[in-house]
Amino acid sequence: MMEQKEKAGIKNGMQECVSGADREDSDIMVSICCITYNQASYIRDALEGFVNQKTDFAYEVLIHDDASTDGTADIIREYADRYPDLIFPILQTENQYSKGLTNVSGTFNFPRARGKYIAMCEGDDYWTDDRKLQKQVDYLEANPGCSLCFHSAKVEVQGKALTEHTMRPYKGSRMVSPEEIIDKTSGYPTASLMFYREMVADLPEFYNNAPIADIPLQLLCANRGWAWYLDEPMCVYRLGGAASWTTLMKQGDYEKKQQDYADSMTAMYRGFDAFSSGRFHKTVEHAIRRLTFLTRVNTKHYETVLNKENREFYRELNARTRFFIRFETSAPKLYDWLQKQFHRA
Incomplete structure (x- = not known):
């Protein structure tokens, strides 16, 4: 140097x-x-x-x-x-x-x-x-x-x-x-x-x-x-570090934090849309849709996640995430039991 x-x-x-x-x-x-x-x-x-x-x-x-x-x-x-x-x-x-x-x-x-x-x-x-x-x-x-x-x-x-x-x-x-x-x-x-x-x-x-x-x-x-x-x-x-943003987000009322984050990010995207004079308007709105979808995944609102209008975003999820969403929605009692066994181990 x-x-x-x-x-x-x-x-x-x-x-x-x-x-x-x-x-x-x-x-x-x-x-x-x-x-x-x-x-x-x-x-x-x-x-x-x-x-x-x-x-x-x-x-x-x-x-x-x-x-x-x-x-x-x-x-x-x-x-x-x-x-x-x-x-x-x-x-x-x-x-x-x-x-x-x-x-x-x-x-x-x-x-x-x-x-x-x-x-x-x-x-x-x-x-x-x-x-x-x-x-x-x-x-x-x-x-x-x-x-x-x-x-x-x-x-x-x-x-x-x-x-x-x-x-x-x-x-x-x-x-x-x-x-x-x-x-x-x-x-x-x-x-x-x-x-x-x-x-x-x-x-x-x-x-x-x-x-x-x-x-x-x-x-x-x-x-x-x-x-x-x-x-x-x-x-x-x-x-997953103790002081990381991701870890801090999981503390307290997680669902509220996720929704507040989604609302703030939506406002940020729309602020950028105005800042860039609408040059990327359609792209920005599509990014907001993806953000909303991922918030629903994180908070387990699977009834929305599995809707037809979200199919393109669902396909972007990795195979492991898609498997567990399907598992939890199709066999919720078995899923909950396995979760309890895992946390006890």
């Missing part, structure tokens, strides 16, 4: 941080943006993936810790001390999410980014290819019409060994149209995303009000141009 001349380690109000204004300008190509909270068991993997990148350009690591209580901040300080010209943390002393702030990256990381491009990676995920940044930058530099470069990921389920399962949206490297980005059948690994910083310099309302950040980011990319998918698993996506 090229040497970078910067400074770190100041205090500012309720957070320990280094802001973009406190660092002199330099030729940064990529700003790595990472958010974390109570991920002491995982954050070293993420940080090692950052510092071990082999590039012919300069990059920076902007990391935001939301007042972790498990030692995550201490690990970040350790790495910031070891790499003062590379890692620039914001270490909160008061949890921002609990105050209602959901747009952490847009509030604390994007504004201080200096790179031409931004690469995303949350604190419980990590990169496994030390040429990841170089490969993505090489493609984006050679193809200015491309607004997003992403790749596949291996999936690690918490409490279990690394499986052979991959988060692989497409089979084979290929161009992805704006319509496919908006209305996709499977998610893109957040730790794989690289896009132009200029797109998040002035975030629109639909992004700021979204319950999650990765999908509105992808919509901004779709509005700018097409994407390139690299069919290489260059990161690991950890599923």
Whole structure:
């Protein structure tokens, strides 16, 4: 990695941080943006993936810790001390999410980014290819019409060994149209995303009000141009961590959380529709239909899931999910009994 001349380690109000204004300008190509909270068991993997990148350009690591209580901040300080010209943390002393702030990256990381491009990676995920940044930058530099470069990921389920399962949206490297980005059948690994910083310099309302950040980011990319998918698993996506969004969603009134999420995402899609002047209106409405269908799957409203009008979305589900839906609806008493036996084991 090229040497970078910067400074770190100041205090500012309720957070320990280094802001973009406190660092002199330099030729940064990529700003790595990472958010974390109570991920002491995982954050070293993420940080090692950052510092071990082999590039012919300069990059920076902007990391935001939301007042972790498990030692995550201490690990970040350790790495910031070891790499003062590379890692620039914001270490909160008061949890921002609990105050209602959901747009952490847009509030604390994007504004201080200096790179031409931004690469995303949350604190419980990590990169496994030390040429990841170089490969993505090489493609984006050679193809200015491309607004997003992403790749596949291996999936690690918490409490279990690394499986052979991959988060692989497409089979084979290929161009992805704006319509496919908006209305996709499977998610893109957040730790794989690289896009132009200029797109998040002035975030629109639909992004700021979204319950999650990765999908509105992808919509901004779709509005700018097409994407390139690299069919290489260059990161690991950890599923089911204690502080992960997925795990937190399952706590409390799950059905209400799912419905609130669907309502918020529907508003986000319609906000994007207005933002993009209706260029993708039909695609947006189809994406909303898919979102509504998946909410019904998650909350087991199978009477709606199995309706004829949802047949195309039902066919997109994997074979295992379709099997269990059919099993539960055709033999509910046997299904419930087997579930009880499984949980007792």
